[in-house]
């Protein structure tokens with residue numbers, strides 16, 4: 165790989181390399197903004213290391229440009245010859261919404277249509293095609309592709325993004341890459357990206373000391389304000405705090421974290437109502453924007469709309485997706501009740517980890533000096549919150565994982581090198597269950613039904 169050519173350079177060619185058409189006005193505007201992202205300063209370092217290593221780890225804080233820029237850096241460094249069999253860069257995301265949102269953004273950055281050179285694939289939707297060279301997909305979608313093609317023959321580079329979330333799909337994918345794909349495909353490269361240094365270093369150890377590039381954080385100080393006593397009704401507290409910030413604090417947008425769709429919609433209504441009761445626009449117009457995976461796509465785009473100018477402000481009420489999967493500009497205040505759902509499908513709400521709380525507060529300091537209001541006490545933070553995110557694989561039913569690995573021809577599951585191996589009892593339970601359902605025979609091989 166060399167970093168010759170490409171349309172992502174600061175000096176861009178007149179014609180779009182992919183469409184052959186002149187670049188649009190928007191393209192140039194976005195390009196200017198892209199080149200100021202922190203990750204651009206380490207582009208050469210990144211590409212040089214990727215050139216000489218099969219696996220590379222990247223640690224970069226949210227908003228530095230990992231998800232949008234890295235696949236484009238790689239693309240620009242490859243010599244694509246249309247007469248060759250085209251090979252793709254695949255970039256995985258734990259969340260469907262993020263896969264779609266990032267694909268759209270990157271298509272706009274490259275001035276191409278979504279589904280053509282830049283596509284995405286999530287569980288029920290495949291918007292990619294023959295021309296696709298950069299494909300964003302959920303980690304689960306790539307695992308399913310690996311079942312059908314264990315060599316991942318369509319890919320030249322696989323980028324596993326948001327690894328710090330330690331989703332089940334990510335852990336299975338990393339296991340498959342390490343134990344099977346990388347050995348069979350010496351020409352395939354793997355880039356693993358994490359927002360936290362601690363997970364980045366764990367992945368580095370897992371991949372036998374692969375080189376790690378750390379993008380320097382350009383953050384402003386964030387003042388963390390704890391509640392003096394613990395709050396019972398955190399939804400009510402969130403609404404009150406959001407309105408209070410709007411009335412009392414200097415300009416800047418607000419990011420509120422809540423655990424799920426219903427809470428988010430309730431908070432949105434609550435904030436709107438309070439602001440109306442206070443006289444609406446007299447206290448400055450407030451645009452409350454919700455962000456959760458059940459929203460129609462058009463509404464998801466609203467989160468990137470410009471904020472009303474001061475004294476107005478935008479209040480974004482989001483699930484954990486805004487913690488590390490989508491970086492939104494202009495946030496100066498963060499309101500964190502300290503809870504999240506255990507996983508997307510789960511109804512159980514539990515305390516987040518300290519690492520998550522720290523990630524959340526960092527959003528307040530991306531644009532300028534900011535403030536994070538934690539709606540719990542400092543004691544709760546110190547005594548009740550676990551230090552790190554607990555990998556999903558250690559709390560999941562493993563039946564699907566077992567089926568996937570068996571389908572790929574991996575039979576010795578007990579010795580399969582997961583980053584955090586699940587307990588042998590959990591594997592045994594999954595094997596028994598699959599046997600009972602008739603998906604595995606008594607020897608542990610896939611039956612027709614299992615396949």
Ligand SMILES: Nc1ncnc2c1ncn2[C@@H]1O[C@H](COP(=O)(O)OP(=O)(O)OP(=O)(O)O)[C@@H](O)[C@H]1O
Pocket residue numbers: 201224225226227228229230231232233265266269359468487488489490491492493
């Ligand atoms: N849909 C969008 N509309 C406008 N700007 C966007 C959009 N998506 C990304 N950006 C801009 O690109 C920047 C980099 O986003 P990117 O997702 O690559 O960051 P990241 O380092 O991967 O963070 P994260 O892990 O949170 O996604 C953002 O800070 C934002 O300025």
